[in-house]
Amino acid sequence: MRRAVEGLATPYPIGTLLPAVFQEDPVAMRWTGALDEVLAPAISTLDCLAAYTDPMLAPADFVRWLAGWLGAVLDENWPLERQRAAVAHCVRLYRLRGTVEGLRALVELATGGEVELAENGGVRWSTAPNTPLPGEAGAWLSVRVxxxxxxxxxxxxxxxxxxxxxxxxxxHGLEVVER
Structure with a gap:
């Protein structure tokens, strides 16, 4: 007979949970042993669930599923470690989305390089009406990686x-340079 997952045993054999009269019955013990073999992968997965939901520990094929679960889009050409980092940081990136720091963090994650951003904008407040606006009239963004x-x-x-x-x-303008 072939096992569902070779060498995987359950830490909770069903036969040991039966009343003593059934534990003495070889048919009952073989039947519960077969159930143990079928249920062992599910029990192992549930015991290791925390590792499956941690992008740095999850199996490689599970990282893409986690990304989809969190709404992150991964570039399939990225190495696995960069994909893991993208999933691990996606919640922080969502919080920073729409900010200069968020764009910088995202581009750094995507390229592994150092990012310099320049823009025309600014923020100012005043108690006096008709105060000139900060920055330049036209919006622009420059990204150097x-x-x-x-x-x-x-x-x-x-x-x-x-x-x-x-x-x-x-x-926006984009410039990629090598060190």
Missing amino acids: TVPRGATVDVVALGELIAAEKPAHVP
Whole structure:
């Protein structure tokens, strides 16, 4: 007979939970032993559930499922460690979404490089009416990414990522340079 998962035993054999009269019956013990083999993978999964929901510990194929569960879109070309980091940081990135710091963190995560952002905006308040607005009249955003020598960055995909994260009315420029 072939086991459901070779070598996987249950830590809670059903036969030991039966009354003594059934524990002495070989048919009952074989029957519960068969159930133990079928249920062992489910019990093991439930015992390890915390590891499945931690993107740094989860099996590789489960990381993409976690990303979908959290609403994160992963680039399948990224190495597994970068995908794990993206899932691990996606909640923090959602909190920062729409901010300069959020865009910086996202681009750093996507490229593994150092990101410099420049923009025209600013915030000011005044108690006097008709105070001039800060910044320039036209909105703009400049993104400069410095990556290690020899690193490959898909500039088109990075530009699309930035376009999706920045305000729609703000044009942006992108520059990727090597150290």
